[in-house]
Amino acid sequence: xxxxxxxxxxxxxxxxxxxxxxxxxxxxxxxxxxxxxxxxxxxxxxxxxxxxxxxxxxxxxxxxxxxxxxxxxxxxxxxxxxxxxxxxxxxxxxxxxxxxxxxxxxxxxxxxxxxxxxxxxxxxxxxxxxxxxxxxxxxxxxxxxxxxxxxxxxxxxxxxxxxxxxxxxxxxxxxxxxxxxxxxxxxxxxxxxxxxxxxxxxxxxxxxxxxxxxxxxxxxxxxxxxxxxxxxxxxxxxxxxxxxxxx
Amino acid sequence: xxxxxxxxxxxxxxxxxxxxxxxxxxxxxxxxxxxxxxxxxxxxxxxxxxxxxxxxxxxxxxxxxxxxxxxxxxxxxxxxxxxxxxxxxxxxxxxxxxxxxxxxxxxxxxxxxxxxxxxxxxxxxxxxxxxxxxxxxxxxxxxxxxxxxxxxxxxxxxxxxxxxxxxxxxxxxxxxxxxxxxxxxxxxxxxxxxxxxxxxxxxxxxxxxxxxxxxxxxxxxxxxxxxxxxxxxxxxxxxxxxxxxxx
Amino acid sequence: xxxxxxxxxxxxxxxxxxxxxxxxxxxxxxxxxxxxxxxxxxxxxxxxxxxxxxxxxxxxxxxxxxxxxxxxxxxxxxxxxxxxxxxxxxxxxxxxxxxxxxxxxxxxxxxxxxxxxxxxxxxxxxxxxxxxxxxxxxxxxxxxxxxxxxxxxxxxxxxxxxxxxxxxxxxxxxxxxxxxxxxxxxxxxxxxxxxxxxxxxxxxxxxxxxxxxxxxxxxxxxxxxxxxxxxxxxxxxxxxxxxxxxx
Amino acid sequence: xxxxxxxxxxxxxxxxxxxxxxxxxxxxxxxxxxxxxxxxxxxxxxxxxxxxxxxxxxxxxxxxxxxxxxxxxxxxxxxxxxxxxxxxxxxxxxxxxxxxxxxxxxxxxxxxxxxxxxxxxxxxxxxxxxxxxxxxxxxxxxxxxxxxxxxxxxxxxxxxxxxxxxxxxxxxxxxxxxxxxxxxxxxxxxxxxxxxxxxxxxxxxxxxxxxxxxxxxxxxxxxxxxxxxxxxxxxxxxxxxxxxxxx
Numbered sequence: 001x002x003x004x005x006x007x008x009x010x011x012x013x014x015x016x017x018x019x020x021x022x023x024x025x026x027x028x029x030x031x032x033x034x035x036x037x038x039x040x041x042x043x044x045x046x047x048x049x050x051x052x053x054x055x056x057x058x059x060x061x062x063x064x065x066x067x068x069x070x071x072x073x074x075x076x077x078x079x080x081x082x083x084x085x086x087x088x089x090x091x092x093x094x095x096x097x098x099x100x101x102x103x104x105x106x107x108x109x110x111x112x113x114x115x116x117x118x119x120x121x122x123x124x125x126x127x128x129x130x131x132x133x134x135x136x137x138x139x140x141x142x143x144x145x146x147x148x149x150x151x152x153x154x155x156x157x158x159x160x161x162x163x164x165x166x167x168x169x170x171x172x173x174x175x176x177x178x179x180x181x182x183x184x185x186x187x188x189x190x191x192x193x194x195x196x197x198x199x200x201x202x203x204x205x206x207x208x209x210x211x212x213x214x215x216x217x218x219x220x221x222x223x224x225x226x227x228x229x230x231x232x233x234x235x236x237x238x239x240x241x242x243x244x245x246x247x
Numbered sequence: 248x249x250x251x252x253x254x255x256x257x258x259x260x261x262x263x264x265x266x267x268x269x270x271x272x273x274x275x276x277x278x279x280x281x282x283x284x285x286x287x288x289x290x291x292x293x294x295x296x297x298x299x300x301x302x303x304x305x306x307x308x309x310x311x312x313x314x315x316x317x318x319x320x321x322x323x324x325x326x327x328x329x330x331x332x333x334x335x336x337x338x339x340x341x342x343x344x345x346x347x348x349x350x351x352x353x354x355x356x357x358x359x360x361x362x363x364x365x366x367x368x369x370x371x372x373x374x375x376x377x378x379x380x381x382x383x384x385x386x387x388x389x390x391x392x393x394x395x396x397x398x399x400x401x402x403x404x405x406x407x408x409x410x411x412x413x414x415x416x417x418x419x420x421x422x423x424x425x426x427x428x429x430x431x432x433x434x435x436x437x438x439x440x441x442x443x444x445x446x447x448x449x450x451x452x453x454x455x456x457x458x459x460x461x462x463x464x465x466x467x468x469x470x471x472x473x474x475x476x477x478x479x480x481x482x483x484x485x486x487x488x489x490x491x492x493x494x
Numbered sequence: 495x496x497x498x499x500x501x502x503x504x505x506x507x508x509x510x511x512x513x514x515x516x517x518x519x520x521x522x523x524x525x526x527x528x529x530x531x532x533x534x535x536x537x538x539x540x541x542x543x544x545x546x547x548x549x550x551x552x553x554x555x556x557x558x559x560x561x562x563x564x565x566x567x568x569x570x571x572x573x574x575x576x577x578x579x580x581x582x583x584x585x586x587x588x589x590x591x592x593x594x595x596x597x598x599x600x601x602x603x604x605x606x607x608x609x610x611x612x613x614x615x616x617x618x619x620x621x622x623x624x625x626x627x628x629x630x631x632x633x634x635x636x637x638x639x640x641x642x643x644x645x646x647x648x649x650x651x652x653x654x655x656x657x658x659x660x661x662x663x664x665x666x667x668x669x670x671x672x673x674x675x676x677x678x679x680x681x682x683x684x685x686x687x688x689x690x691x692x693x694x695x696x697x698x699x700x701x702x703x704x705x706x707x708x709x710x711x712x713x714x715x716x717x718x719x720x721x722x723x724x725x726x727x728x729x730x731x732x733x734x735x736x737x738x739x740x741x
Numbered sequence: 742x743x744x745x746x747x748x749x750x751x752x753x754x755x756x757x758x759x760x761x762x763x764x765x766x767x768x769x770x771x772x773x774x775x776x777x778x779x780x781x782x783x784x785x786x787x788x789x790x791x792x793x794x795x796x797x798x799x800x801x802x803x804x805x806x807x808x809x810x811x812x813x814x815x816x817x818x819x820x821x822x823x824x825x826x827x828x829x830x831x832x833x834x835x836x837x838x839x840x841x842x843x844x845x846x847x848x849x850x851x852x853x854x855x856x857x858x859x860x861x862x863x864x865x866x867x868x869x870x871x872x873x874x875x876x877x878x879x880x881x882x883x884x885x886x887x888x889x890x891x892x893x894x895x896x897x898x899x900x901x902x903x904x905x906x907x908x909x910x911x912x913x914x915x916x917x918x919x920x921x922x923x924x925x926x927x928x929x930x931x932x933x934x935x936x937x938x939x940x941x942x943x944x945x946x947x948x949x950x951x952x953x954x955x956x957x958x959x960x961x962x963x964x965x966x967x968x969x970x971x972x973x974x975x976x977x978x979x980x981x982x983x984x985x986x987x988x
Binding site for chain 1: 284286288289290291292293295297298299313324345349351354363392396398399403404405421429430435436442446447448472473474475478479480481483484485487488489491492494
């Protein structure tokens with residue numbers, strides 16, 4: 001089995017190292033990740049310049065581009081074989097609810113999925129305690145399961161693992177994405193040159209964190225596994241918009 | 248009525264100017280757009296540095312950030328009132344099918360929607376002939392309609408207008424997103440310093456362009472209007488993944 | 495006569511427009527300037543990606559690169575004829591003393607000089623009052639003088655014009671570069687994500703601003719003209735270093 | 742003794758590691774280098790965003806900025822004591838003649854010098870054979886010499902070491918900077934999106950490589966040591982420009 005790993009925190013991130021190590025006995029691993037932290041990169045693609053692929057002393061490859069660029073370049077221009085799976089992470093911090101729209105971690109997995117490869121995005125929810133080993137073990141078990149029984153359909157999973165010791169996990173749950181409150185406002189400052197500058201503020205707190213959501217699962221120390229799709233069509237709204245248009 | 252305009256082609260783009268001009272009689276217009284071309288930016292947010300807001304001689308504001316940054320900054324830190332609508336575009340080129348995942352044009356509208364504002368992304372499908380006036384008039388009519396009859400629900404529309412004279416349009420259709428074939432492989436080159444570099448290739452051709460899709464509508468010179476949603480949960484796959492996990 | 499204009503504040507900067515307007519009657523003007531503010535860019539060259547040249551509605555060209563890139567691209571790849579002069583500016587703010595090491599304005603002129611073209615860097619010292627017209631008129635007079643009497647040698651001039659009405663100028667002086675005190679320390683802050691960040695601080699005040707320096711001239715409302723060279727060899731120190739090495 | 746190391750190739754570069762290792766027995770070493778390759782950065786300073794300082798698993802610090810930023814931040818905001826020396830390198834490739842204007846390696850040393858610290862820039866001339874150990878040993882010997890006998894004056898040295906085994910070196914020489922021919926023209930290409938793009942071309946060949954120059958020394962397998970100064974005033978030209986101005 002061949003697995004392509006990527007992330008959005010950069011090729012030097014401890015979460016990526018933990019993932020590579022955990023999977024090294026199960027499959028042939030190739031790592032292609034951004035050369036610097038690209039958190040918040042979403043599915044952005046670099047179109048105005050070419051990408052350069054380099055290899056670090058660890059054997060990991062890195063690219064002067066986004067997470068999506070990394071997977072795109074690896075699959076369509078670097079690897080001799082299509083990988084059997086793309087895994088992105090382990091992100092330092094959760095990617096739940098609306099975060100999935102902005103997340104570079106989810107985006108790297110999405111790019112694999114769009115290129116026809118089963119894909120998993122993995123995030124350490126919380127991240128302050130640094131239990132990357134917990135998340136790595138969860139992913140390892142999912143890959144072992146996949147080796148016994150492949151997915152029946154094209155699959156893209158968003159996995160958030162509570163930041164606790166493995167023994168403290170309370171199982172896994174298939175979840176839907178919750179919803180966040182609106183993001184905090186930008187933070188306005190003066191820089192030392194007297195210019196007004198604006199920092200993007202923090203994500204909003206969980207608004208819909210009810211039963212069945214990723215937010216709720218993680219709160220109970222349960223691993224959250226959300227199957228994702230990429231068709232943004234709002235089918236349920238097609239009729240009402242049609243009525244609106246012809247009213 | 249207050250309308251916030253943005254785009255991903257940059258504050259100087261002719262499509263944006265055409266849009267601002269067409270709407271100037273209908274509403275109070277504020278333009279906040281990227282300082283340079285950010286096509287392909289998706290929903291990326293700038294987290295590692297603050298943003299600077301400047302105003303051009305045209306009165307348009309521009310930001311050293313992404314389309315999402317622009318709308319985020321305008322709505323949460325600059326405007327005194329929440330706008331009544333966010334409109335992004337007129338993009339130079341279509342945003343249909345899987346393009347919506349990567350598009351900065353769609354992302355700017357999505358950010359408005361996430362912040363609670365009805366939003367429309369508008370693209371000129373084709374773009375070689377430059378009939379921005381056609382697309383501007385289509386948007387103007389939609390805004391006029393909205394002024395007579397607001398949307399009943401939170402709404403995010405992805406509009407693709409054929410690049411033809413207005414008189415050649417064959418009406419409008421509510422569509423679903425089509426699907427593209429896989430993207431073309433990266434293009435490998437040597438740069439003048441002897442390094443191997445890789446350009447991201449072209450988007451794939453339409454794979455699912457059947458009846459009801461945005462691709463199909465535009466082919467018939469019909470304006471394509473797709474309602475979008477942002478919940479990526481693949482509800483239909485939750486049971487099968489649950490079975491897989493517990494098998 | 496053909497003149498190439500550039501700057502480091504960006505193609506949209508008022509100082510550049512003032513310069514282009516003042517010279518339009520004297521010579522055929524081509525403007526190639528950075529697409530965004532690149533103050534502090536020094537002589538940096540973009541080596542890891544190619545440059546794109548675009549034209550604004552004003553007729554000015556802009557490049558997604560540094561001031562040095564702009565002049566380099568214009569002279570070696572875009573213009574049909576070698577220009578007769580490269581002029582960079584009018585910078586918003588002085589470039590005196592050690593500033594010349596960091597300045598993108600000076601760098602654009604330097605690149606012209608290195609490519610065999612007489613070159614002038616022009617800065618508005620102060621810049622708060624915005625008397626760009628004063629600086630533009632000073633440059634115009636220099637170009638008129640050059641048309642009557644070309645430089646006898648390859649020439650690179652660094653011109654700083656006091657930010658006062660033209661009538662308040664107290665003539666011109668040929669000056670040497672002064673020296674600044676050490677720069678202010680970096681300014682340490684927390685960003686909204688809790689990370690420590692550091693802003694580069696302000697330039698130091700003038701340390702050597704004695705008679706004959708650029709600092710001193712400008713203080714007296716005198717236009718400062720400093721001939722520059724680009725050989726950094728410290729000839730006066732060669733013997734003492736030789737002694738040190740063989741001691 | 743405290744030595745601050747930096748470079749322009751990035752904190753992961755083998756030349757930097759070789760330098761750090763060679764000096765580790767002689768002094769307390771701190772490394773602060775760019776997070777990615779910034780070759781060609783010249784003395785550019787980052788003014789439009791703040792810098793972030795991170796530490797790699799090797800203990801080296803890295804900064805999301807230029808070589809000049811790295812030294813500036815380390816000296817004015819991070820280190821508790823002013824370092825006794827700043828050393829930049831070992832660059833992969835020569836920095837001779839006009840290269841010094843564009844070089845980020847030289848710039849990092851220059852920033853140290855401007856902040857009052859003796860500084861050395863070191864480059865491996867050639868670089869294809871990778872004899873970083875040769876250059877590291879040359880620097881080590883210079884530091885040992887400095888420890889016995891400090892420089893008598895503020896000193897900034899530009900050192901180019903031939904890329905040969907240490908035993909093949911033919912001594913050292915104090916040199917002046919040579920001159921290069923004009924750079925090669927930009928290389929014009931079409932990118933896969935059909936846009937014309939321009940790569941900055943190669944540096945010109947040596948034009949003045951006569952006796953006494955850095956170019957000539959290296960050709961004879963002699964270590965080239967050029968003392969640099971940073972006052973760009975062209976004193977010899979002041980009279981002729983004065984005559985020109987008043988003619």
